[in-house]
Amino acid sequence: MRIALLEDEPEQSQHVQRIICESGHSCDAFETGQSFLSSVLHNNYDLLVLDWQIPDKTGIDVLKNVRAQINWPVPVLFLTQRDSETDIVSALDAGADDYIAKPARAAELIARINALSRRSQSAQNTAQLCFGPFVINTQQRSVELHGEALVLTDKDYELILFLFQNQGRLLTREALLERVWGLNRSINTRTVDTHMSRLRRRLGLNPDNGFRIKTIYQRGYRLEALSQQALSHKSPEPDKGVKQPQVKAANGR
Structure with a gap:
């Protein structure tokens, strides 16, 4: 610790x-x-x-x-x-x-x-964590968005879980490298930036779903809730009249 x-x-x-x-x-x-x-x-x-x-x-x-x-x-x-x-x-x-x-x-x-x-x-390790339309199951290591299962690599899952567990908290690149990748803080790498960019595009971490990943210049990243519903950690009922696209990523396991 x-x-x-x-x-x-x-x-x-x-x-x-x-x-x-x-x-x-x-x-x-x-x-x-x-x-x-x-x-x-x-x-x-x-x-x-x-x-x-x-x-x-x-x-x-x-x-x-x-x-x-x-x-x-x-x-x-x-x-x-x-x-x-x-x-x-x-x-x-x-x-x-x-x-x-x-x-x-x-x-x-x-x-x-x-x-x-x-x-x-x-x-933090409660079996099911709900953040707005996102549901994280820590036993199954799975994430759903609006009821649709996201196909994730191991690192995608670990990064998403760590972001949501530290919602609103500034996470430096060094801290993310240490916690998610197990790398020494002194290593200079673009790994974190690449994964964050991919999560923004492919996993729905955007204002439409109540969250955004904010880049803090020369520091790191912060996952921010943009609505009271998301902030309260209560999962809303999915809008059955709107079909949500399923997000797919390569299985990295």
Whole structure:
């Protein structure tokens, strides 16, 4: 997992980073709420760890900004010296998923992180996901558009699933290469751009179906919902009076 840490005390930040990295995860650390939010808004993180007392904002303010501005359910863990019942309730009510009092104990911290990761993956791996006219079946690894099955390559399916699971989130080319293709972030390739162009044309990711893939200049891509119906993840009844063309692609399995 890629984790973002907000901690203004250098010694404490290094301690937490070391625990996280030794467990096999990666961790980017930030000392201010503004730098943390800027990175979280423009990068791909699987989990956020927040301190409460930081120089420019409170951890609660940062958490509220995350929940208000980012349209994906990233898990958030508070790690702070404030451990009163009132503080814990305030953090959970603001959208935190878990809460640990400092000092961080390595085994407990990693256990909490892994538990949050499992819960997040379980929520994302629901057998059938509905996004407007798109229905994704994660057990059958299939996608339907207006009730018509799309014939997909493995990479097409994995890319579509990742886009919809991170709807509204900026996904850098490096993050897509790592998650979908399993390639190192330092590799410079046009693979992502080629696949995105193909998905736009052939899989109906366009305003007519309530979604678009937006290119963010020099950054990456973001799948955007263009209607409240699409945003609510409810699949509408197909219009039986209009025949939808079936989309076909070569089977890459």
